[in-house]
Amino acid sequence: MIRYLPFHHLYQHLASPKYFYIWSSRLIPWLGRITAILMIIGLFWGLVIAPTDYQQGDSYRIIFIHVPSAWMSLFIYMVMASAGAIALIWRVKIAEIIGSASAPLGASFTLLALITGSLWGKPMWGTWWVWDARLTSELVLLFLYLGYIALQSAIEDPRQAARATAILALVGIVDLPIIHYSVEWWNTLHQGPTVTKFGAPSIYWGMLVPLLIMAIAFMTYYGTLILIRARSEILERERNNSWVKQILNSDDTTISINP
Template sequence: MWKWLIKLASPQRFYEFSGKLIPWFNWSFLILCVAGLYYGLIVAPMDYQQGDSYRIMFVHVPAAWMSMFIYIVMAIAGGVGLIWRTKLSEIIAASSAPIGASFAFLALVTGSLWGKPMWGTWWIWDGRLTSELILFFLYIGVIALNNAIEDPRNAARASAVLALVGVVNIPIIHYSVEWWNTLHQGTTVMKMSGPSIHIDMLIPLLLMAVAFKLYYAAVLMMSARTELLERERNSSWVQEVISTARS
């Protein structure tokens, strides 16, 4: 297994392997996303307190989960690149940042849309909302560092340090509803005693969560492949890829 992972870390092997996986991820994402939205928007019952307005949850909650998950992946990849100087790790970290920022932004926007009918306001400096906003700014900081420093290896080291420092915000987001008095709804899925959400609502929620992960994997691989071609443009295997594409 370890030898296989080392081989996969080779830019050429990753490029070839990811090219085969991307169509599978794309189609799986599309199928699960359609199924999740259908069950969430049509099949799932109306909430007895929130009515139909709660249905934005099927986008908001998976987006929030993904914003944290991608940040952890980005930080780990950045740390690996910082320690072992592996080019692929640096590329994965850099490619993850815009995707993670998009999910964080989506979580903030949908949360605001959900909060207006529930709380009577678009925004409140709630512990979870504020820490999620900080997460979005951390993503923007990583993206800015990657774009501001001309040398990609130096940019990767600087952004990795920021990403690793920002990891402390992840448990703050998760436990904020327990640590502080908050209007935000508490945890209903990831509980030691089991989910407290109705099964008809839980199924589409999980379908959307898996769909978003597949979307992330597909977009990450497409972005990483493009960056690999740019960084390795003078290598023989890239020249071979270009010749094959032209023929």
């Protein structure tokens, strides 16, 4: 069983792969259930209950996938850059693992945002793709994710790979404000902000609520997958440690955390 520690000892365990592995096993099932519930509610509300848009008709409903995917593509890159900074400064192993495990998920969300954006753009703009500022900068973000993954795969030592990819993530973060403000800085086909703009969002609440539910669902989905992927990488990296051997030889993960 996990023993509760005095506060002044807690910081020693928050960055411990052993501690992370244990508490994440208890969090994953809850995140998975929350994700499933929110996905069902959000999709049903967005695809069935939400009213038809007076200009775009039912084609607008792709926003319930496209917009959360686009938000997640930016959010996950911020997580990677933050984890990279922590890994570079404090050499925290869990930060390295979080960055490594996040890259394929971020690339997947970015690709999904680009695909759904093209599907939405065809009936709205009459074309699958234009070199619009928002679309182009989002495509650059996909290349940053792929470059991160390729660089990580090219370096055998995981600690050295983590340092190299952390630098790439921090350099690439300049693309995030370009993506966010592109519709304001340039004259683009992509519509301006409707949810995140200052003042009241210019979107009907019956469309906004399921959109926000789907955004939370995508975030908990990412949380579930990142914990699963991180746990797998922890076992791979720490496979020679006694606590990993204890887990692999036992039926559960109820091992103690010693100060």
